Amino acid sequence: MLMILQALRIGLLATAAALAGPALAALESAPDFSAANFLLDNGMEVVVIPDHRAPIVTHMVWYKIGSADEPPGKSGIAHFFEHLMFKATANHAAGEFDRAVSEIGGSNNAFTSYDYTAFHETVPPSALEQMMGFEADRMRNLILTDDVIKTERDVILEERRSRIDSNPQAVLDEEVDATLWQNQPYRIPVIGWIQEMEQLNRTDAEAFYDSYYRPNNAVLVVAGDVDPDAVKAMAERTYGKVARGPDLRPRIRPVEPQQNTKRTVTLTDARVSVPSFSTQWVVPSYHTAKPGEAEALDLLAEILGGGNRSRLYQQLVVKQGIASEASAFFQSTMLDATNFTVYGSPRGDAKLADVEAAVDAEIGRIVKDGVTENELERAKTRYVRSMIFLRDKQDDMASMYGSTLATGGNVKDIEERPDRIRKVTAEEVKAAAARYLALDRSTTGYLLPQQQVEQ
Amino acid sequence: MLMILQALRIGLLATAAALAGPALAALESAPDFSAANFLLDNGMEVVVIPDHRAPIVTHMVWYKIGSADEPPGKSGIAHFFEHLMFKATANHAAGEFDRAVSEIGGSNNAFTSYDYTAFHETVPPSALEQMMGFEADRMRNLILTDDVIKTERDVILEERRSRIDSNPQAVLDEEVDATLWQNQPYRIPVIGWIQEMEQLNRTDAEAFYDSYYRPNNAVLVVAGDVDPDAVKAMAERTYGKVARGPDLRPRIRPVEPQQNTKRTVTLTDARVSVPSFSTQWVVPSYHTAKPGEAEALDLLAEILGGGNRSRLYQQLVVKQGIASEASAFFQSTMLDATNFTVYGSPRGDAKLADVEAAVDAEIGRIVKDGVTENELERAKTRYVRSMIFLRDKQDDMASMYGSTLATGGNVKDIEERPDRIRKVTAEEVKAAAARYLALDRSTTGYLLPQQQVEQ
Numbered sequence: 001m002l003m004i005l006q007a008l009r010i011g012l013l014a015t016a017a018a019l020a021g022p023a024l025a026a027l028e029s030a031p032d033f034s035a036a037n038f039l040l041d042n043g044m045e046v047v048v049i050p051d052h053r054a055p056i057v058t059h060m061v062w063y064k065i066g067s068a069d070e071p072p073g074k075s076g077i078a079h080f081f082e083h084l085m086f087k088a089t090a091n092h093a094a095g096e097f098d099r100a101v102s103e104i105g106g107s108n109n110a111f112t113s114y115d116y117t118a119f120h121e122t123v124p125p126s127a128l129e130q131m132m133g134f135e136a137d138r139m140r141n142l143i144l145t146d147d148v149i150k151t152e153r154d155v156i157l158e159e160r161r162s163r164i165d166s167n168p169q170a171v172l173d174e175e176v177d178a179t180l181w182q183n184q185p186y187r188i189p190v191i192g193w194i195q196e197m198e199q200l201n202r203t204d205a206e207a208f209y210d211s212y213y214r215p216n217n218a219v220l221v222v223a224g225d226v227d228p229d230a231v232k233a234m235a236e237r238t239y240g241k242v243a244r245g246p247d248l249r250p251r252i253r254p255v256e257p258q259q260n261t262k263r264t265v266t267l268t269d270a271r272v273s274v275p276s277f278s279t280q281w282v283v284p285s286y287h288t289a290k291p292g293e294a295e296a297l298d299l300l301a302e303i304l305g306g307g308n309r310s311r312l313y314q315q316l317v318v319k320q321g322i323a324s325e326a327s328a329f330f331q332s333t334m335l336d337a338t339n340f341t342v343y344g345s346p347r348g349d350a351k352l353a354d355v356e357a358a359v360d361a362e363i364g365r366i367v368k369d370g371v372t373e374n375e376l377e378r379a380k381t382r383y384v385r386s387m388i389f390l391r392d393k394q395d396d397m398a399s400m401y402g403s404t405l406a407t408g409g410n411v412k413d414i415e416e417r418p419d420r421i422r423k424v425t426a427e428e429v430k431a432a433a434a435r436y437l438a439l440d441r442s443t444t445g446y447l448l449p450q451q452q453v454e455q
Numbered sequence: 456m457l458m459i460l461q462a463l464r465i466g467l468l469a470t471a472a473a474l475a476g477p478a479l480a481a482l483e484s485a486p487d488f489s490a491a492n493f494l495l496d497n498g499m500e501v502v503v504i505p506d507h508r509a510p511i512v513t514h515m516v517w518y519k520i521g522s523a524d525e526p527p528g529k530s531g532i533a534h535f536f537e538h539l540m541f542k543a544t545a546n547h548a549a550g551e552f553d554r555a556v557s558e559i560g561g562s563n564n565a566f567t568s569y570d571y572t573a574f575h576e577t578v579p580p581s582a583l584e585q586m587m588g589f590e591a592d593r594m595r596n597l598i599l600t601d602d603v604i605k606t607e608r609d610v611i612l613e614e615r616r617s618r619i620d621s622n623p624q625a626v627l628d629e630e631v632d633a634t635l636w637q638n639q640p641y642r643i644p645v646i647g648w649i650q651e652m653e654q655l656n657r658t659d660a661e662a663f664y665d666s667y668y669r670p671n672n673a674v675l676v677v678a679g680d681v682d683p684d685a686v687k688a689m690a691e692r693t694y695g696k697v698a699r700g701p702d703l704r705p706r707i708r709p710v711e712p713q714q715n716t717k718r719t720v721t722l723t724d725a726r727v728s729v730p731s732f733s734t735q736w737v738v739p740s741y742h743t744a745k746p747g748e749a750e751a752l753d754l755l756a757e758i759l760g761g762g763n764r765s766r767l768y769q770q771l772v773v774k775q776g777i778a779s780e781a782s783a784f785f786q787s788t789m790l791d792a793t794n795f796t797v798y799g800s801p802r803g804d805a806k807l808a809d810v811e812a813a814v815d816a817e818i819g820r821i822v823k824d825g826v827t828e829n830e831l832e833r834a835k836t837r838y839v840r841s842m843i844f845l846r847d848k849q850d851d852m853a854s855m856y857g858s859t860l861a862t863g864g865n866v867k868d869i870e871e872r873p874d875r876i877r878k879v880t881a882e883e884v885k886a887a888a889a890r891y892l893a894l895d896r897s898t899t900g901y902l903l904p905q906q907q908v909e910q
Binding site for chain 1: 527528530626627629630633634637638640642643648649650651707708709710712714715716717718719720721722723895
């Protein structure tokens with residue numbers, strides 16, 4: 001089981017699961033992936049994206065439950081439950097599902113984020129209904145014993161130790177997140193605070209399962225060499241048999257108050273060799289933004305720091321030669337307000353402060369002078385092309401639908417995105433930068449090598 | 456109604472309510488204030504502290520409900536409810552209670568903090584039973600209409616605007632608190648985040664009232680010219696008639712993870728003329744500390760920065776002359792882990808950075824070399840004497856009992872405090888400083904005058 005903490009641009013999750021199918025050639029123009037979208041009688045939403053380029057199918061179930069939905073003091077339970085979903089059910093022993101996937105040469109995995117928990121398999125189309133059967137089974141038939149709870153709790157605690165506590169960057173990121181977010185639950189780490197993970201128990205797990213693992217809280221995404229009508233019939237035969245659960249409360253979470261301060265978080269650690277910084281701001285997500293504003297932020301991230309053509313890269317890495325990396329990132333696909341990040345690291349004898357000042361100067365330049373029509377056009381082209389490239393990997397494409405639908409969006413949002421990106425004006429990009437990227441209302445994390453401590 | 460956000464040393468609340476009785480002379484030795492302590496049948500705890508120096512009595516009801524107990528997204532409701540308690544009940548019109556107090560020359564007030572909400576009156580002893588009648592009545596008989604809710608919500612919103620949003624120090628303090636506390640609910644302002652205060656409604660208020668305003672969640676403190684048996688009889692005739700409510704869940708709140716970083720929060724504002732800083736650490740409170748540790752922190756605060764005899768004052772204000780103030784403070788009486796604070800402000804041409812460096816140096820000196828026996832003895836004497844002085848103001852004395860009992864302590868804790876303070880060793884003070892006051896794991900707030908902004 002894999003826990004993904006950081007989503008990539010436009011909401012895609014970097015899964016470690018390798019596709020089992022053949023490598024697919026990149027496409028320079030978008031093929032027609034018209035998605036079918038319907039509800040089962042029990043409230044489960046289904047999206048089918050036919051993709052006949054290869055005889056494989058990606059099957060994903062997205063539950064609209066993530067770490068930001070956890071009860072106070074129960075941090076980590078969403079991710080813990082992702083682990084528990086791989087245990088025995090009333091109908092299948094633990095490991096049986098995994099073995100069935102490997103035996104047919106497929107791959108499978110799962111991940112938990114702030115807004116959702118997802119399970120996926122990539123298999124030959126002939127195995128799709130079998131996968132649906134396994135997934136539908138574990139949606140309601142898990143056997144949660146105290147032994148299972150204890151064993152798997154030890155696993156997540158070890159996962160925390162190895163992935164977070166032994167990694168200075170991860171330790172810093174947790175405290176930066178909790179400094180950026182002072183009220184909204186994105187401040188809580190997906191994996192959980194250790195003192196709360198240690199206390200998670202069977203009662204918590206059962207309550208969580210009964211509340212959230214229900215067809216009316218799930219989105220099924222099937223992408224691949226399949227026919228929507230056939231998928232619908234299979235879904236009805238499998239998931240359709242799972243009873244609808246009680247209605248869930250709307251996902252209304254505490255929101256962030258206005259930030260009035262400049263905040264910093266500094267971790268100094270002997271294991272760090274090269275210093276780095278990242279500065280973040282709270283900005284609207286596609287789900288919370290006014291029309292056009294998230295699109296403007298997406299293009300702002302692209303122009304400012306989206307790869308080698310961006311201003312930050314050209315200025316700091318290429319021209320001044322002071323940075324080994326300098327980039328910007330907009331975490332766009334979230335249920336609630338989200339973050340816009342810039343980061344950089346010095347090269348050679350350059351100082352971290354110089355890199356930060358140069359990044360700040362580039363931000364100041366966009367705030368003051370805006371962007372040119374030419375670079376905006378090029379950014380739009382790169383952005384739209386990246387949406388096409390993204391369809392090239394079937395599980396990335398499926399994830400784009402799943403993450404959007406699990407964060408309050410719909411299929412139309414995805415289909416209309418390229419047109420809405422093309423409509424963004426240079427003035428809108430400048431306005432987004434001016435409104436959100438204020439240096440005196442920001443949160444900066446510094447990762448520093450150990451120095452002579454004065455104290 | 457008064458909301459008190461900052462408690463003074465040893466947990467006393469600085470109430471603005473002036474005592475109506477005659478001024479009392481300071482005592483150099485402790486008179487015997489043996490407190491009677493018992494439960495009513497409905498679970499209400501009672502403390503009576505006879506104090507016959509003047510013909511007045513202080514009557515307080517402490518509810519074990521504060522802002523840190525609020526449901527997620529409902530910040531401010533504890534303080535809002537403090538306001539609502541002054542509205543009409545089934546038996547008394549709004550304002551009737553207040554008028555009854557003024558007519559007999561008494562005073563009354565209320566306050567809300569993280570761990571409790573308290574209501575108090577100071578009156579002649581003959582009016583005590585009348586006060587009890589009013590308090591017992593509003594414990595259960597409030598009439599909460601939509602009109603009442605709307606009107607009073609406007610009042611708390613205006614209170615927030617005038618006390619917090621128009622005050623740069625208060626705005627900074629809120630964000631420093633939310634940066635210091637990343638999980639524990641002390642990160643949430645007592646008055647509430649404005650976007651949540653705006654949404655508080657009658658349903659929220661009724662649920663809150665029914666859960667927490669119950670005799671079995673309240674502590675009655677009566678200090679003054681009264682006899683414990685007579686107070687007991689009166690309490691039974693008034694509060695005793697209020698039915699016990701459902702058992703409350705233990706007050707187990709999310710706790711703070713280990714801090715691994717140095718954090719800063721900076722507010723720059725044109726209304727600031729003199730810069731200042733404060734650095735905080737998470738430390739145990741009397742309720743969470745191992746035996747002797749909170750006492751050592753109390754003495755550390757006294758030696759480091761408790762008034763004009765302290766190291767910070769002597770070094771920065773008197774000797775170096777660089778600071779207009781330099782102090783230390785331990786917020787000791789809290790249900791959960793609490794904060795230890797140092798702060799300072801420059802004088803004349805001195806720079807804030809110099810003041811901060813000098814404060815840090817004094818901390819470093821205690822961490823490295825500890826404290827002398829002589830200054831420890833003097834600090835103990837000052838501390839114990841301050842506990843005696845504190846009994847001089849009847850409402851401060853009553854508050855000491857109320858705040859201790861509302862944060863998990865008991866009468867014995869208060870009575871034994873002087874002895875436990877006297878037992879602290881110099882080694883324990885040094886160890887507390889070394890364990891908790893690490894500069895690379897601290898949270899510092901900076902309040903700065905407006906400067907030339909580079910951006």
